[in-house]
Amino acid sequence: MRYWLMKSEPDEASIDHLAAAPKRTLPWTGVRNYQARNFMRDMMGIGDGVLFYHSSCPEPGIAGIAEVVSGPYPDPTQFDPKSPYYDAKSTRETPRWMLVDVRFVKKTPLVPLARLRAHPELAQMRVLAKGNRLSITPVTEDEWRFITKQLT
DNA sequence: GCCAACGTTGGC
DNA sequence: GCCAACGTTGGC
Numbered sequence: 553m554r555y556w557l558m559k560s561e562p563d564e565a566s567i568d569h570l571a572a573a574p575k576r577t578l579p580w581t582g583v584r585n586y587q588a589r590n591f592m593r594d595m596m597g598i599g600d601g602v603l604f605y606h607s608s609c610p611e612p613g614i615a616g617i618a619e620v621v622s623g624p625y626p627d628p629t630q631f632d633p634k635s636p637y638y639d640a641k642s643t644r645e646t647p648r649w650m651l652v653d654v655r656f657v658k659k660t661p662l663v664p665l666a667r668l669r670a671h672p673e674l675a676q677m678r679v680l681a682k683g684n685r686l687s688i689t690p691v692t693e694d695e696w697r698f699i700t701k702q703l704t
Numbered sequence: 705g706c707c708a709a710c711g712t713t714g715g716c
Numbered sequence: 717g718c719c720a721a722c723g724t725t726g727g728c
Binding site: 559561584585607608609612665684685686687 | 712713714715
């Protein structure tokens with residue numbers, strides 16, 4: 553059982569989109585970074601906790617809680633020439649990009665980035681590290697507990 | 705294998 | 717729109 557922070561652009565997939573999806577579940581498509589892929593492929597397990605983070609938007613921050621509900625499988629968008637996430641170098645025999653399904657747990661009052669930064673308990677959070685660009689980052693159990701119990 | 709050039713992320 | 721930081725690409 554692990555914990556993660558996963559960034560999504562709310563224009564594309566917000567916490568409300570997740571809540572409205574069939575089975576309140578969405579495949580985490582579009583990750584095209586090897587480190588983030590490896591987290592999904594190698595480290596995630598069913599039942600892992602997810603902090604659902606809105607990025608590249610007027611109010612970046614944690615917008616809800618979700619959970620991992622599948623093992624890793626190939627991201628279908630990599631095979632679709634019409635998709636912005638198409639990868640011509642990936643084949644069905646040896647797919648390059650893997651993803652997991654994520655299910656809605658609850659929407660929370662937005663916890664803005666600045667509020668996360670204001671807490672010394674969260675100073676080591678990977679997502680807050682200078683220069684971090686990873687869209688999926690590990691969250692420690694202490695960080696998870698602090699955020700879910702104190703901030704949301 | 706090096707590394708310069710280029711592309712992307714994402715907060716501001 | 718700016719730009720810091722980082723990842724990827726490709727020539728050599």
